[in-house]
Amino acid sequence: MKPHIPLIALLLILALAPPLLPEFYVTLLNYIGLYALVALGLVLLTGVGGLTSFGQAAFVGLGAYSTAYLSTAYELSPWLGLIVGLGVTAIVALFLGFITLRLSGHYLPLGTIAWGISLYFLFGNLEFLGGHTGISGIPALSVLGRKLDSGREFYYLIWLVLLGAVAITHNLLNSREGRAIRALKGGSLMAESMGVDTARSKILIFLIAALYACVSGWLYAHLQRFVNPTPFGLQTGIEYLFMAVVGGAGHVWGALLGAGVIVVLKQWLQDLLPSLLGQSGNFEVIVFGVLLVLVLQKARDGLWPWVARWLPQGPGVRVRPDAARLPRRAPQAPGTLLLDVINARKEFGGLVANNNISLTVKAGEVMALIGPNGAGKSTMFNIISGVLPLTKGEVRFLGKRVDGLPSRQIARLGMARSFQHVRLLPAMSALENVALGTHQRGSRGVLAAALHLERTEEARLLAEGAAQLERVGLGDSLYREAGSLSLGQQRLLEIARALCADPCLLLLDEPAAGLRYLEKQALAELLRKLRAEGMGILLVEHDMDFVMGLADRIVVMEFGEKISEGLPVEVQNDPIVLEAYLGGAD
């Protein structure tokens, strides 16, 4: 079966449903569409980005009330109401995002709970919004001169908007910006080192989710022709999240599935439970709560993976062989001073991890940083790459002071690094992982990505990724899941990712650990080639054969101090170094 057949079947069913189904089911489908649009935003926010919001219902409310008020009190066009609603929603979302997203992850959901409650009470108490009775007499929408005043006609608008949003979200996730978003969950530190502004990505997905909710509210207001505060309370906000989680928060179609399952289940339970329990009330929430706990305990990825198993898989992200290569940075003349660390000192509380360390790396040389475990080498790496702030001292890169700059800005200047503990996105293909390294070499933004207007640039970024993977010897594993590679291959992948940034200085933290003998030789060969091209390499490594055969100069550290520096031969014969590694002679 071809991958697009289920999609075409779904579209056909959706297109033919309204004339064939009774009114009740059309209404049900309308609601599923409206809810799925909000849940789709949560898929992006929660499933992909690892953030969450319980306040989406309040954004729906903003969309609904904006248009309801403007189109009744001032008799303005509903389309103007949509624009105003989107504007108001954007301002609120940006403000909330700005104040909560810098804090740790749970402040956003807590903030959205508080904001959801506030706005609900505000809707209910503002005189001009009709208080708890709400606003009625909202005009019907007209699209292309056609008045949509029945549920059956409105149906097509809802589903067109929803499927459009699904397509946009899908496109966005398969792009340069989308890779940055997918790195948020568990890979922000790495993404920052590749030049991604993760704070921007977080605010972006929060904004998109809020705007989807707002559009859903706008549709709702003109479908119902009446709004009151009830459907915009916290409880509904929780139900939206519930839909995303049950459906499968990691996948765009999970939103549709989740909304469908919950709406139908709710309908059924609302009929069943009160008669079963002999009382009237919203008892379906009891079942919903239990179900949600069970889903999270037993199937964290929701129901979508169960459905997806029966569907044919698309080819995934593929390289186009004809893509042009990306332009490269002007190379540095061999011998140029690239990195100059001057008296760097780093304290963690009372512990001095680095004490007055100075070192330099020039273009076209391999500088090795060695020392026993706990000597402070990785701390030094983190200081140079901007992951950790310095306590005292200076770091200069290409003559510019970089200490105090965030790591993404240092990365943009032409420094790329690998990590001692491999930091990959295990569920993404090797190709997509390395493509993250090209992030700073692309420039097309979110809108272009959402509409897939950036395919030429995207093809060039992917081609660069493929080329670098081939260069490190992983040319046959482009499309394998990064998590399925061996540790040695994962280290090579990290190097390829760093090379994708077209750096002039490469920082490698134990690149040879976990590699087999032949792989080590290939790696050394690659590093020699890079050096000959004029790249500066700073290397932390424990494998002495590897280091001594490759390094031009060596700095030895112990207990946070630099104890020796010089050519490999000099360092090997330095009695202080021998004592540090082998113990004292006495």
Next chain:
Amino acid sequence: MDLQIALLLAQDGIVNGAIYALLALALVLVFTVTRVIFIPQGEFVAYGALTMAALQAGKLPGTLWLLLGAGVLVTLVEGATALRRGNTRLLWRVAAINLLLPLVVAGLVAWSDPANLSMPLQVVLALAVVVPLGPMIYRLAFQPLAEASVLVLLIVAVAVHLSMVGLGLLFFGAEGSRTTAFSEASFELGSLVINGQTLWVLGASSALIAALYLFFERTLYGKALRATALNRVGARLMGISTVMAGKLSFTLAALIGATSGILIAPLATIYYDTGFLIGLKGFVGAIIGGLASYPLAAAGAVLVGLLEAYSSFWASAYKEVIVFTLIIPVLVWRSLKAHHSEEEE
């Protein structure tokens, strides 16, 4: 507003603030020990108050059925594990705690004619029904996910809240209840009348806070909880069971919640869903303390109570809006103070 009204509002604010402070402490406790943001805290308040009201009205509280049902579920889950390990002694212990104990409580409630018992015995019975739900809910909902991210735990907490509110409606109906005051006495202090229940609330809250302080500072279990809060792995390596720490913190949170409910039930009408808003106000206090500092959380909670009292005078319709909007300047302040946060998971 004259001085008398100002004092009256301050009294109101401080009484509510004391309750919010208790809840804020429980929230900080649960969050630091288990990383669970304990949204269902408020339901324990409502369950405590409404169970007490049912006992006083001579009705069988529905929470009793929940206690028995949850006990059976825990026994099944834990019993299966015990059987798989072939540990029959553990099996008996599990059954004794989760089946026998609830049955004893049920027996006492059914045959002791609680409506005619003295007030302290009614309080004890109400607590005996509600508090064991804390560790049982921890076992069923949270323990299997103990290593999950804060976000997943938060979603679970919200789900538990949802179920508990629905069950509250089922058990107690949509009508609210008020209970008899602990004391009908009232005192005049100048022009201000202070009633006995106010003093009870303040006294009991202070006593509970002092008891918690002693528990954390002086007892081995208290220290174990603090150790778990500081470093889960480290605590485990020192032989502290994180499961025990989780259950204990949930027990304490349930105790604090139910006690708060019993304390305020004579002052305000409690509905099945009132607890949520009360709990969230504790939250605003806890967030002022950054979900980490006990004294700051308590101070924040009292501030919330005062703000609520005064805003109910000036703009009563916007009371909730004002209280929950307070969280925004707090978050701005926290955000400006925060350093760039590193990788969390």
